[in-house]
Amino acid sequence: MDVLSETIAAIRTGDPTSGLFVRHAPWGRAYPVVPGTGFHVVLHGSCWLIPPAGDPIDLRAGDVVLMPHGADHVLVDSLDTAVTEQAHPGEPREIPGPGIRSELMCGAYELGRRRSHPMLEELPDFIHLPAHPSRHAALRGVLDLLAAEIAEPRAGTDAAIATLLETLVLFALRAWFEDQAPTSTGWAAAFTDPAVTAVLRAIHAAPERAWTVPELGAIAGVSRATLGRRFAATVGEPPLSYLTRWRMLTAARLLRDTDTPLASVAHKVGYQSEFAFAKAFKREYGLAPGRYRHHEDDSAAVAV
Template structure:
């Protein structure tokens, strides 16, 4: 089977392959790379295309992300991530694909709960597999951050405790390297200094809490490290261009991220 898109080289897809499109890029599917495109269709209900070729089943899904502010890790992803099915490679991803396909092909009691959970796991395993692929050759960007034990340790600490009053010495102690070394390696891989990322992560966390919970602004401020609601609101507006309360009231129509 082949997949293609305007301005890009076609990809040959095999049984068990995963193709992830982080920004829902326009594309087409054909039964082989030398076949002409004869029918265009938009995502929707399951459908069957008749023909004389080999019967092929495609498992498709989509994820939604708010468009106002995304994590830099997602901004770094290419338009298409192709993960071929290879024996012994990425067993967790293979297992998630097989489980999801089984639940959809033969729904059973509990499938309604199993499928959304498996879709969330699938996204995690896709991203993990892609970063593992990138770490084989001089990893840069976020692949380099995850491959660097010191930077990865600092990131885990910030993610686990966004409310902590982090300093570079605190993070360098956790990372087990000097302050200068951590600052240099962190900035080189993540793309910004450690404390700038602390602020970014706090604001991303606050935005999620504003969107997904009805927690009071003061409680959210404390969860992301601000003792003053005023200071939190000022920092949030600097990042998002609007006050936290306005952000919560504004409808956010997220774009589809197709997989």
Template sequence: MDILSDTIAAIRTGSPSSGLFIRHAPWGRRYPVVPGAGFHVVLQGSCWVVPPRAEPIALGVGDVLFMPRGADHDLIDSPTSPVTETAYPGEPREIAGPGVRTALLCGAYELGRRRSHPLLNELPEFIHVPARPGRDPALRGAVDLLAAEVAEPRAGSDAAIPAILDTLLLFVLRAWFDEQARDRAGGWAGAFADPSVAAALRAMHDDPAHAWTVPELSAAVGVSRATLARRFTATIGEPPLSYLTRWRLLTAARLLGETDAPLATIAARVGYTSEFAFAKAFKREYGVPPGQYRRGAEAPSTVAV
């Protein structure tokens, strides 16, 4: 997998969910914090998202709003409408009324609460991807597919919807990083746009068990050690080998939660020559030994969408 797909796979748990909601003005919904990431897509009408500590954001038809850390917020049809309901599992999907109709596609992704990655950590609380003619056609295609499957489920929809949701998540993030790269922003957008940094990341993701050194990485990507170290730290926020340790332990956390592999096997797969060294590094990163982490691995949570 590429770096973005690899990272999402490492922090994802459970299955994504989505639902179609129809409201008639005036309306206002409160969305509490969720243990994962959430999104809204406006299919018909318009509305406003009101974060608790930021300016309201106007959403129109085709706009996508993504919350990487499931931040709480309100959705209202106009700035003067009161909040009269709170999102909860099993709520009515449509509430009739005399006012203007708004159709919203809402969804959530379960992310490991004890796993983190700087790629998602650096994202803002709210990412607004407005509908723009000719921009992000793949994202628009995914939105259309998802809306059709949710509105009129058919044979195979139970398999199709989670797959489209996974695709939508990647396309939203791709659209965001592409926009940041066009603005010549730093961070992970800059890392993806820098061939040497991207190649070094790919090498470490492809083979975390390898005993990488900065000289070996720099030779593999074709730049000097000083250049690689400078570019990598400027975009990623930490030196190459510090990131390698982070990625190894995040991969180990995923394997502990998703497999029954022995600790010695997991240690070897992520580049540790002894189970003791692995356990010491893991506890330093996650606060608990690997075995305890495995016993307390996240169970899927119920998320209102």
């Protein structure tokens, strides 16, 4: 069971949105807060990302920046350039000018409003992954394929770009977690701790099972006390608390994306009765499972 892939799939809804933007210096573009995870890929040229707080980030061709919480920010060709654009649906994809040309792919991944996960919550507002030929080869490969599809659209390009964008967020997060590994804490440390990883995989693979701490400790190969300490230090909560969280996330995904009957959803996430499941689900999401399934405003649509 791939914990990172499963986690992203559980909180994602719909397909990623994206757009190709070509700007000629001077240019400055403001991006408002979005209810999802935003991203920028610099395909050609360079620019600066100015966050609400902190130092500006110098972006070069091949760089990727991920905004896990959809934070507002500004992109400019130069720190001396004023902001003259506001990101909005339907805006021109290319704005001519006398200066240097920059080409960016900008977009966002839709997230369920009521679904969250501690892995995503602990990520910084801006994840900058500079282009480097000797690092993160898989991520570089995805970027090369994206650039090729954008430069020469052919039959199947729309589907290819959608698939590559799905892969982009996973590879970007994997690259960031790998970069954090030498001094890792939190979830970055969880992915490098074999005992914690083993328990996470077991829970993700079988959320319906009535797990006990001794059983999970046996899988991890450590004592109950050691597992509890290491799991809480990295994941942020005890193993059985995380089990409940994952059950609810899995149930929300099944309710949103499938027609599985409520009783079957309950059994798939470890509840013997539909009533007990409904009570636990409403406590977590504030809606009964049936109402959640048909609630039209759960996903956060993002325009670019």
